[in-house]
Amino acid sequence: MEYFMLTQNQKETDGLSFIDMPNREWLGKLKSETPAAFYVRSTEMAEYSDYIERPAVFISDSVYRMVKKYDSTVKLGSAVFIDQNNGDQRLYWSLENMEGNSACISEESKRNKLEFITQLILDAREIPNQPLFRAVHGQQRFTIMRLDLAESLLRRGVCGFQLQPVAIVRGEH
Template sequence: MEYFIVRQDQSITNPIIPFKTDLDDNFVCSSVFGEVIEKENAVYLDYLEKPRRIVSDDLKGLLVKYEDNLEFTAIVFTDVKKGTQRVHWLMDIVKKNCISDETAYYPDGQIKELVIDPKKVELDCIFQVDGKKESFTIVNLDVAESMLRRPYLGIQLQRVKLQGR
């Protein structure tokens, strides 16, 4: 099986970014409000990496078809001045300790090239890998192909090297 890192497309220079939310790392609730300001020509991306992993309603619908153990918390992006709201979802993903010894690191501890051990992944289609300084959302080839067949905005996929290959 092949795996891919899901990243927010940094080439999109005008994404909506929530600048105020009522959540922290230990937040547990059924919904959250996130305040945004819709600047001219700003776009809502289907995948945001910060402040946490946030997906659009459409992308959530696809992901739950592949992985039934994903948990989501609704986040309502609100522009108070314009009076608009959009529902997105905070994503809670299964964490896997599958980083291979073949992974290359920069001197500061960040991952230069991620290599995962496919034996430790089991049958998960979507999971999270935590490095020392960063974490990655990983999807398998089936999920990646499904994502590419749809008109999602703001998503990049990067192939992950597998141990021994």
């Protein structure tokens, strides 16, 4: 199976800004039953991206619904983005409470002098059987998507993210 690292499309980050965003620890405690309200400001021409990395990692409701079709057990915290100036509300889901997996990162991943990963390589034996997961290395968190989910999303016209292929090696145990 092939996997891709999701990154936010930097061309689509200018039109939306968050007002008083809480810290990531608090975001990790969001529950799906009770959406948290986040106030945003957007320009008239702003498009709401389906994948947001900053100030925290969120996916749109349409992406979340597709993830649920592939994995009905996934539980994410819900958030409503409220733009009072434009009278707009959008439902998003936080990946901050998604448990990270460090075992799936291969020792062959390229690192810089500070041990930050510059090229992610996954260990095939440790990849979780999930369509969407987080690979964690220290403070670095990578959002990883399986090929079948990526294809489904692209057929439905989601926007705001880039898919970068991730190399996979068969690790030794």
